Amino acid sequence: MEYTLRQLQIFIKVTDCQSITKASEALFLTQPAVSLQLKKFQEQFSIPLTEVVGRKLYITDFGKEIAASAMKILNEIEAINYKTRSFKGQLSGRLKISIASTGKYVMPYFLSDFLRQNPAVDLLMDVTNKTQVVKNLEQNEVDFSLVSVIPEQLKLNTVQLLQNKLYLVGGTCIPRDLKMPVHKLLERYPLLFREFGSATRNAMEQFIEKEDWPAYKKIELTSNEALKQALIAGLGYSIMPLIGIKNELKNGELEIIPYPGLPIVSHWNLVWLSTKSFSPVAEAFLSFVQQEKERIVEETFSWFENY
Incomplete structure (x- = not known):
């Protein structure tokens, strides 16, 4: 053959x-x-x-x-x-990471320098929703996961990386009376949701229930990018992570709608099973993150302080 x-x-x-x-x-x-x-x-x-x-x-x-x-x-x-x-003295192997979908705006910045310093390391990164991330952890299919809500049913070790802020957001193409209460605004326009299993959706639904917001119509989208484009097009409003809308805020395509109790604040955490046996690559990456995370946050995410 x-x-x-x-x-x-x-x-x-x-x-x-x-x-x-x-x-x-x-x-x-x-x-x-x-x-x-x-x-x-x-x-x-x-x-x-x-x-x-x-x-x-x-x-x-x-x-x-x-x-x-x-x-x-x-x-x-x-x-x-x-x-x-x-044998050539290079750190070599595969690094496997599973991240919640909006984590794609975070994780690459904690990987780039490490991969440049170790060109023989291969990366496999699965970008999915919270439900699948938890499944990947449970089945020991990955070295690390990046989550904004730590699954309580698993015994995990964690490294806190970055704040995760969720705001009420809408497209600037929607004419808005600044004096109009948010409740009235949401009686006119639908709320846009992520799919079931999304940590962002869970946080949004808990907040809406607590505040008793009207939701005469729901629109569900299965990715953060799709939801963002729908907001820009003026389809309605949503509670979204700040991390994914930096450029759209800067360009004036989206705006944050002030509301008491917002933002919802959590943290992005790098997590792994407490019983995990690390490969040399995974051990080296964890050491890199622990040593460099403050520098990376300062250099890349300082714009967070403006909101």
Whole structure:
């Protein structure tokens, strides 16, 4: 057999996605390129790896066995590469982090210098919602997670990184009488929510219930970016993390609506299982964060003090 490592990578991605279209998007390749490599890989086996029923692609039982073997091969090759770098005196390995979706405005700044200093370290960062972050922790699938609400059901160690402030926000394209009470404002315009499982949504719903805000209509969006664009377009109002709207406030596209009891203040925390056995890479990253967090906050997030 003369299959290539690239063909193994492509077949594994097709197996994960069960779709050539989705696999091509994940690999940043064209669909014809993925289809061609999949065809060449299949030609080396007399038993089908995939089958199409209707318009849906399925992986055969044989294909699943080959995918599992392919993953083992790629993991061994990756281990060889890490060992080679280690013998050269480089910190080498993979750092796995799961972050709540709005944490994407925070975590990269605590990673950039570390990764520049350690070019042989690979990063795998899953950006998702709070529910999936907790699941990743529970199943020990990651080294660290970044959360604004610490899950009480898990025994975790934490490092506090940065304040998380949530304000009532709306688009400046909505005409607003500054004398109009917020309750009246919300009788005219809908409230925009993140999806279930989002820590931002949980905090927002608790505040709305406490304040007895009217909510004649709800609009639900499944990402912070989508919600932000909806606000800019004037679809309504929402309670949002300050961390994600810096440029929109500066450009005058969004505005903070003053209200007693706001902002809701929590903190972004780097967390890990208290029973976690760290790899050398994870241990080095934790040490870096503990030593450098105050500098990073001062250099990158000092604008927080203006709000």
